[in-house]
Each structure stands twice: as C-alpha cells, then as structure tokens.
Amino acid sequence: MIDSRRTVVFAVFSFCCLLSSARLVRDAPAPGRFKASEIALRSDQRFAALKAALPSRGVIGYIGEPGNSGLADYYLAQYALAPLVLDRSSNHALVIGNFSASSSSQASSHDFHLRRDFGNGLLLFASEGAK
Amino acid sequence: MALTVAVVLCLASGFLLVCLSFSRQRPLSSDLLLKMSLSVGFGLGIFSVVYFLSLLLGVTRLILVDFTVFTLFVVCFLLFRTSGTSFIRATRNNAEPAPRSHSLLATAFVVSLCAAVYTAIIRTLAYPHGDGWDAFSIWNLHARFLFLGGSHWRDGFSPLIPWSHPDYPLLLPAAIAHFWSFVGHDTPVVPGIIGLLFSFSTVGLLFSALSILRGRTSAMLGATVLLATPAFIELGTSQYADVPLSFFVLATVALLCLHESRVQEDSSPNSSGLLALAGLAAGCAAWTKNEGLLFLCTILLARLLTLIRTGPPSLTTIARQFAPMLVTIVPALLLIAYFKRSIAPPGDLFSDGTTALHKLTDPARYWAIARWYGKSFLRFGHWLVIPGTLLLVAFYFAAGKTVRKRDLNQAELGLRASILALGLTLAGYFAVYLITPYDIYWHLRFSLPRLFLQLWPSAIFVFFLSLAEDNSGTPTSGADAAGRCL
Numbered sequence: 001m002i003d004s005r006r007t008v009v010f011a012v013f014s015f016c017c018l019l020s021s022a023r024l025v026r027d028a029p030a031p032g033r034f035k036a037s038e039i040a041l042r043s044d045q046r047f048a049a050l051k052a053a054l055p056s057r058g059v060i061g062y063i064g065e066p067g068n069s070g071l072a073d074y075y076l077a078q079y080a081l082a083p084l085v086l087d088r089s090s091n092h093a094l095v096i097g098n099f100s101a102s103s104s105s106q107a108s109s110h111d112f113h114l115r116r117d118f119g120n121g122l123l124l125f126a127s128e129g130a131k
Numbered sequence: 132m133a134l135t136v137a138v139v140l141c142l143a144s145g146f147l148l149v150c151l152s153f154s155r156q157r158p159l160s161s162d163l164l165l166k167m168s169l170s171v172g173f174g175l176g177i178f179s180v181v182y183f184l185s186l187l188l189g190v191t192r193l194i195l196v197d198f199t200v201f202t203l204f205v206v207c208f209l210l211f212r213t214s215g216t217s218f219i220r221a222t223r224n225n226a227e228p229a230p231r232s233h234s235l236l237a238t239a240f241v242v243s244l245c246a247a248v249y250t251a252i253i254r255t256l257a258y259p260h261g262d263g264w265d266a267f268s269i270w271n272l273h274a275r276f277l278f279l280g281g282s283h284w285r286d287g288f289s290p291l292i293p294w295s296h297p298d299y300p301l302l303l304p305a306a307i308a309h310f311w312s313f314v315g316h317d318t319p320v321v322p323g324i325i326g327l328l329f330s331f332s333t334v335g336l337l338f339s340a341l342s343i344l345r346g347r348t349s350a351m352l353g354a355t356v357l358l359a360t361p362a363f364i365e366l367g368t369s370q371y372a373d374v375p376l377s378f379f380v381l382a383t384v385a386l387l388c389l390h391e392s393r394v395q396e397d398s399s400p401n402s403s404g405l406l407a408l409a410g411l412a413a414g415c416a417a418w419t420k421n422e423g424l425l426f427l428c429t430i431l432l433a434r435l436l437t438l439i440r441t442g443p444p445s446l447t448t449i450a451r452q453f454a455p456m457l458v459t460i461v462p463a464l465l466l467i468a469y470f471k472r473s474i475a476p477p478g479d480l481f482s483d484g485t486t487a488l489h490k491l492t493d494p495a496r497y498w499a500i501a502r503w504y505g506k507s508f509l510r511f512g513h514w515l516v517i518p519g520t521l522l523l524v525a526f527y528f529a530a531g532k533t534v535r536k537r538d539l540n541q542a543e544l545g546l547r548a549s550i551l552a553l554g555l556t557l558a559g560y561f562a563v564y565l566i567t568p569y570d571i572y573w574h575l576r577f578s579l580p581r582l583f584l585q586l587w588p589s590a591i592f593v594f595f596l597s598l599a600e601d602n603s604g605t606p607t608s609g610a611d612a613a614g615r616c617l
Contacts, residue, residue, distance in 0.1 A: 006230075006232045007230075007231055007232040007235060009232075009526070009529050010232045010233075010235050010236045010239075011232075011235055013236075013239075013352070013355075013522065013526060014235060014236060014238070014239030014355070016516070016517040016522050017239055017243055017355045017356060017358075017359035017519075017522070018239055018242060018243060018359065019359075019514075019515045019516050019517065020359040020360065020361055020512070020513075020514040020515045020516075020517075020519070021242065021243040021246040021247070021358065021359045022246070022515065023361050023513070023514070023515035024246055024247065024250045024359070024361040024364055024365075025246050025249060025250055027250075027361065027365075028249070028250040028253045028254060028257075029253055029254065029257035029258075031253055031256075034256065034257045035257075037258065037259050037260050039258075039260035039261070039266075039267050040259070040260055043260075043267065057280070057281075057283045057286065059286075059289075059291065071294065072264070075264075075267065075268040075272070075294065075295070076267065078268075078272060078292060078295070079267045079268065079271065079272050079275070082272055082275040082276050082279060082280075082287065083275065083276050083279045083280035083281075083283060083284070083286055083287065085286050085287075085289050085291055085292065086291075086292070087291045088291075
C-alpha cells in the first residue's frame with residue numbers, strides 16, 4: 001500500500017518535471033538548421049574590415065542610432081572592436097558611424113570629414129577640430 | 132593540444148585544492164562526483180585569480196605560472212591534507228533494494244538529464260557568442276579586454292562603457308581570458324564550454340551532496356527538479372554569470388552542511404578543511420558577481436546569528452567556526468577590494484545617497500517589489516504548466532505529517548545558517564530594488580528571474596535536506612518519509 005502510494009507521488013512528481021524537460025527540448029534550436037550567429041553577424045563580421053583600419057588601442061568616437069534604440073548596436077560594435085574603447089560621442093579625432101544601410105545618409109548631417117565608407121551603413125570619419 | 136593542457140591543469144589544480152580539504156583516511160576516489168563537481172568551479176576560480184594576478188604583475192609566461200601553482204598544490208596535498216578520524220556517512224538507503232517507485236524516479240532523472248544535456252549542447256552550438264545581452268556586453272567583452280588589451284587591459288573598465296558594468300568582478304572574464312591565452316585567439320568555444328561545465332557541475336554538486344547527506348532518492352528528486360528547470364539550462368548556456376554564481380552559492384551551502392554532518396558524526400572539530408573550502412566558495416561567489424558579495428556577507432551573518440541562537444558562544448567556539456572560513460574569505464575580499472578601488476569605476480546602484488533614502492520611504496515601491504517577488508516565485512524557471520516552486524510545495528504537503536513535524540536539530544548549524552542566508556540574500560535583493568536608480572519595473576523585469584535562479588539550486592538543496600528524518604533520527608530521503616507517511 002505504502003509503496004503504491006509512494007509510486008503515485010513519484011509518478012506525478014516525475015511527470016511534472018518531464019513536462020518542463022519537454023519544453024526545454026521543444027524550445028531548443030533545431031539541429032542542422034542553425035542560423036548564422038546574429039551576434040557574430042552584427043559584430044565581428046560587420047566590423048572586420050573597419051577594425052583593420054583602426055588603431056588597435058585607445059579611445060575613438062562612436063555615432064549611431066540615438067538613445068536606447070542604438071544601445072545594442074553600440075555594444076556589438078564595442079565587442080567587435082575591443083580592446084579599442086568606443087566613446088558614444090563625436091568629440092574625437094576618429095569617429096565611426098554605425099547606421100543601418102538605409103539610414104546612412106543621416107551621417108551627412110554631421111560635420112565630419114568622411115574618411116572611408118565601408119558600406120552597409122558603416123562609416124569612418126575624421127574630425128580635425130576634435131580633441 | 133594547448134587547450135587540453137590548460138583544461139588538465141585547471142581541473143587538476145581544482146581537484147587537489149578540493150582534496151586538500153577532505154579527510155586523508157578516505158581514498159581519493161571516494162565521493163568522486165562531489166569532488167569532481169567542486170573541482171570545476173574551484174579550478175576555474177584558480178585560473179581566474181592566476182590570470183588576474185599575472186596581468187597585475189606583468190607576468191607573460193602563463194604556462195610556467197600554471198605549472199608552479201599546480202606543483203604548489205601537489206606539495207600542499209602531500210604535506211597538509213586534512214586528517215580526520217572519519218568522514219561523511221554513507222546513507223543507509225543507498226544499499227536498499229530499489230522499489231518500483233525508485234525505478235520510476237531514476238527513469239525520470241535519466242530522461243531529464245538527457246533532455247538537459249541535449250538542449251545544452253544544441254544551444255551552445257547554435258549560440259556560440261552566447262544568447263542575450265550580458266554575454267557580449269559584459270562578460271565576454273571584459274574577457275576580450277583582458278586578453279587582447281596587453282598592457283592597456285584596464286581600458287575595458289572605463290566609465291566610457293557604462294552599460295558593460297565595469298565594476299563587476301572578474302572570475303568569469305579572467306578564466307575565459309586565461310584559456311584564450313593558451314589557444315592563442317579569442318575563440319567563442321571557451322566561454323561556451325565554461326557555461327556547460329558550470330551548468331552540469333552545479334547539477335553534479337547538488338546530486339552528490341544530497342546523495343551523501345540524504346541518500347540517492349533525495350539526490351535524484353533534487354537533481355531532477357533542477358534539470359527540469361528550463362531557465363536554468365538556458366541561462367547556463369547563455370554565457371551569463373548567474374549560473375556560475377549559483378554554483379558557488381550552492382558549494383558554500385553544501386560544504387557547510389557537509390561540515391556539520393562530519394562534526395555530528397565524528398564529535399571532532401577537525402573538519403576545518405571543509406569550512407575553509409566553504410569560505411573559498413563564498414569568496415569565489417563574490418569574485419563572480421556583485422550579488423555574490425551580498426551572499427558572502429549574509430552567510431557570515433547567518434552563521435553568527437545561528438550560533439548565538441544556540442546559546443552564548445564562547446570565543447573559542449566563534450574562532451573554531453569562523454577562523455577557517457576567514458582564512459580563505461579574507462584574501463578573496465582583498466582581491467575584490469583591490470579591483471574595486473584601483474581598477475573599476477564606482478558601481479551604478481549606490482551613486483545617489485539622498486535619492487536612495489527618499490526611495491526607502493516610499494511604500495509604493497515596497498508593494499511593487501513584493502508583487503514582483505510573488506509573481507516571479509511562480510514564473511522564474513520558465514516551467515511548463517506546473518512551476519517548480521509549486522511542485523516543491525505540493526511535494527512537501529504530499530509528504531505529510533512526518534515531514535512537517537521534522538524540527539531542525541540544534542546542531543544543524545550549517546543548514547539553519549544556509550536557510551537564513553538565502554532568506555537574507557533575498558531580502559538584500561529586495562533592498563537593492565528599493566533604491567535602484569533605474570525604473571523599478573524595468574529593473575525587476577530584466578533581473579529578478581535571474582536573481583531567483585542564482586539561489587534556486589541552493590533552495591532545492593536545503594529543501595530536500597530539511598525535509599525528512601526517520602524514526603531513529605537519522606536523516607534520510609524525504610521521499611522515503613513521504614512514502615512511509617502516505
């Protein structure tokens with residue numbers, strides 16, 4: 001009697017746990033159909049060419065989408081270009097512009113000398129007047 | 132090849148450190164799962180500290196340092212391994228024939244383990260740079276600065292990058308950078324594997340500690356609940372620091388309880404090695420995340436309060452209970468203090484004292500946080516249908532009167548202190564939310580489920596540890612008691 005009741009308790013307990021294990025497996029990415037890592041696409045791969053044109057250390061400026069909406073892009077750029085420090089400000093001799101391809105024309109409103117357009121909204125500016 | 136050498140040195144150093152604290156009367160192979168699980172965390176902790184100190188001192192021949200550290204551990208192991216007349220008991224029910232219910236539980240445990248291993252590996256492959264903001268904006272970013280920065284590695288802790296939380300301590304980034312220095316480049320494989328190791332060593336630690344203290348049934352129950360917590364496996368493979376922190380919190384709690392168990396059995400105070408290791412685990416928690424620093428304070432306070440509650444303690448008792456822990460905690464605190472004072476900018480949470488005081492007097496904030504605590508209690512694990520917290524509550528009531536009658540033994544200082552410490556840590560989190568400079572709902576939404584997960588393995592551990600006791604007073608599986616009373 002005791003054993004059968006214990007079995008019921010364990011069965012219910014196990015069933016509840018296995019439900020969540022099933023969710024874990026269901027929500028996992030399907031093997032063999034992995035998309036390219038979004039973080040890699042938006043950081044290391046996107047900034048590879050630009051990185052070669054920048055000093056390896058120090059602090060440079062960064063402009064992109066303003067406010068919190070551009071925060072993820074900024075940190076992905078920072079991740080890609082470390083150990084270079086990106087200051088989210090234009091007050092630097094070198095400034096990178098990180099825009100979506102369609103909105104890269106926003107950069108023209110800034111008073112910088114465009115040094116190189118890396119395409120896809122990625123720009124490198126020089127600002128002689130900056131500190 | 133270089134990575135293999137690094138992994139062997141890391142795990143072997145951790146293993147020797149762990150074995151230093153265990154009785155020499157037992158063979159090295161005893162309680163192997165417990166030692167192996169602890170070795171992962173402590174090995175990575177050692178690697179982290181070695182890398183950080185090497186950076187500070189400008190040492191470039193890292194492999195020589197690693198071999199020197201390893202040799203030192205070998206020498207210490209041969210000379211100073213803790214002696215003792217006995218060790219933690221083997222539980223009775225391990226030898227009992229498994230009834231049908233145990234087979235059922237064992238099957239559920241194996242299935243949930245397979246599901247967790249499968250998902251963890253798939254997620255690690257699918258998200259090589261982690262899954263979520265913190266992986267690339269905090270932990271791996273700091274690791275890149277440490278590894279790629281050369282003599283300018285401190286640039287990574289510039290206030291110009293505020294959302295990267297430059298005041299967060301370095302256990303994870305420095306350990307990652309240490310392995311990268313062996314590989315020669317910043318491959319995302321390293322943080323991915325470290326995430327896997329921490330996730331499953333936490334499960335291994337929970338299983339082995341419960342198995343030693345309460346038997347296989349409790350161990351399987353506890354480990355199954357943890358393995359079936361989707362958010363735990365997802366977060367562990369997201370390359371965040373919350374699961375590593377949960378490992379060290381659980382290690383502290385489990386080692387304190389193992390220490391008490393040994394003292395009770397042995398009536399010998401000579402188990403200071405386990406106390407020292409528990410102190411080191413708390414120190415590693417503080418070196419992992421700022422929340423770990425809170426936990427370190429609460430575990431010390433909780434131990435002191437629990438000791439006082441059992442009667443006015445003599446100075447000798449206090450010294451015996453605290454000195455071994457402080458021997459390992461103090462160096463960890465010195466390291467953290469140096470990092471916080473000399474390298475990291477001030478944290479973002481305690482910047483404005485006046486506003487913080489004003490917020491403390493606002494009852495609406497208390498109510499908002501209490502509601503979120505209640506909501507997250509049921510939601511934080513991302514369970515399907517039945518929340519794991521409710522499942523444990525239901526199990527408690529299903530276990531019946533025998534379980535509920537159980538009163539913690541006066542001598543169970545470790546368990547009492549652990550429960551109190553977890554409660555105080557939750558209270559500490561509550562206080563931080565009260566004074567947060569950010570929008571309170573935003574802050575709660577993005578951090579509270581992770582904070583709960585940091586304590587979840589330890590909560591499962593103390594739940595099953597405090598659940599049951601047989602008629603003779605010998606601790607045994609909660610489920611066994613459940614079965615008896617049903």
